[in-house]
Amino acid sequence: MPRPRVLSGVQPTGALHLGNWLGAIRNWVALQDSHDTYFCVVDLHAITVPHDPARLAEDTLTTAALYLACGIDPQRSTVFVQSHVSAHSELAWLLNCVTPLNWLERMIQFKEKAIKQGDQVSVGLLDYPVLMAADILLYDADLVPVGEDQKQHLELARDIAQQRINARFAPRDAAGEPIPVLKVPEPLILKDGARVMGLTDGSSKMSKSDPNEGSRISLLDPPELITKKIKRAKTDPTMGLEFGNPERPEADNLLGLYALLAGKSREQASQECGAMGWGTFKPLLAEAAVEALRPVQERYQQWRQDPGAVEAVLRDGQAQAATVAEETLDRVRQALGFLPRS
Numbered sequence: 001m002p003r004p005r006v007l008s009g010v011q012p013t014g015a016l017h018l019g020n021w022l023g024a025i026r027n028w029v030a031l032q033d034s035h036d037t038y039f040c041v042v043d044l045h046a047i048t049v050p051h052d053p054a055r056l057a058e059d060t061l062t063t064a065a066l067y068l069a070c071g072i073d074p075q076r077s078t079v080f081v082q083s084h085v086s087a088h089s090e091l092a093w094l095l096n097c098v099t100p101l102n103w104l105e106r107m108i109q110f111k112e113k114a115i116k117q118g119d120q121v122s123v124g125l126l127d128y129p130v131l132m133a134a135d136i137l138l139y140d141a142d143l144v145p146v147g148e149d150q151k152q153h154l155e156l157a158r159d160i161a162q163q164r165i166n167a168r169f170a171p172r173d174a175a176g177e178p179i180p181v182l183k184v185p186e187p188l189i190l191k192d193g194a195r196v197m198g199l200t201d202g203s204s205k206m207s208k209s210d211p212n213e214g215s216r217i218s219l220l221d222p223p224e225l226i227t228k229k230i231k232r233a234k235t236d237p238t239m240g241l242e243f244g245n246p247e248r249p250e251a252d253n254l255l256g257l258y259a260l261l262a263g264k265s266r267e268q269a270s271q272e273c274g275a276m277g278w279g280t281f282k283p284l285l286a287e288a289a290v291e292a293l294r295p296v297q298e299r300y301q302q303w304r305q306d307p308g309a310v311e312a313v314l315r316d317g318q319a320q321a322a323t324v325a326e327e328t329l330d331r332v333r334q335a336l337g338f339l340p341r342s
């Protein structure tokens with residue numbers, strides 16, 4: 001039996017943080033043993049909001065090196081850069097032409113990000129979910145790990161594949177049965193999918209693009225900076241740490257972070273810290289964060305010491321990814337009726 005195929009990616013929009021690690025990459029690492037895993041750095045997505053061209057290449061390389069440092073193993077996973085496989089852009093165009101505009105206008109993430117950008121909002125931002133659908137559908141992914149914020153986009157990818165491509169363009173076999181053009185992927189809802197909130201506001205998610213650096217812990221922050229950020233993290237006047245109290249989002253978030261970083265269950269963390277004051281808890285959390293990130297930072301330095309090593313992984317990944325992607329793209333071109341290339 002072939003292993004179910006999984007695809008996921010992170011945008012190189014800045015320094016990866018604890019949310020990207022604990023909510024996404026850490027789970028990808030675990031999937032490598034049981035699934036056929038494809039992980040890309042989604043640089044085409046990163047330019048859907050204003051970006052700095054002087055940083056894009058370096059951020060892309062850093063993101064790829066962090067995948068490797070977090071435990072993505074190029075022997076077991078295909079690691080590549082989205083823009084290196086041009087099939088992503090081409091399939092996105094083909095899918096654009098069959099996707100109703102109002103499906104995109106409904107997307108919550110577009111509405112939220114568009115508000116922030118006013119008149120400057122790009123067509124690319126509106127089209128983000130179609131590009132994401134192309135990313136997934138190109139690899140015949142069976143499963144896509146999704147957090148709450150990406151569920152709507154995955155649903156859209158499924159609708160495009162099923163209703164807009166397969167239902168309209170599937171060729172027929174000898175018995176007249178349709179042969180699906182695209183595989184319709186399922187969401188992979190992770191059992192311990194963590195949603196990490198910001199350090200300066202326990203009710204908004206930790207994010208690369210938050211202008212306040214102190215709101216996030218980046219995976220490459222040195223120990224002193226991690227300790228300083230945790231020391232300054234927002235607290236409340238109540239004694240003791242607890243989960244699930246809607247009045248205390250910071251307590252819930254930081255206690256959850258402690259459990260994940262120290263490798264303890266939520267019950268263990270509650271028991272240990274339930275009666276602690278913030279002054280005792282924060283150094284404990286800082287130490288757990290520093291220790292959890294130490295091996296990641298060490299491995300990152302090793303990868304970056306050899307400038308060609310990460311590029312070599314990405315070159316191999318590109319070759320492997322492009323082979324699969326081109327096959328799918330060819331199926332779609334044929335189904336849509338294009339003149340075959342000679």
Ligand code: AQP
Nearest residue numbers: 010011013019020023024147195196205206207208209
């Ligand atoms: N705070 C978070 N908690 C848990 N998971 C998170 N992810 C992001 N933030 C958190 C997960 O990381 C993966 C990649 O995210 P992305 O780079 O594609 O974009 P994003 O979700 O929009 O992440 P950011 O950091 O907030 O980036 P910007 O600021 O550029 O928009 C996804 O699996 C996501 O769920």
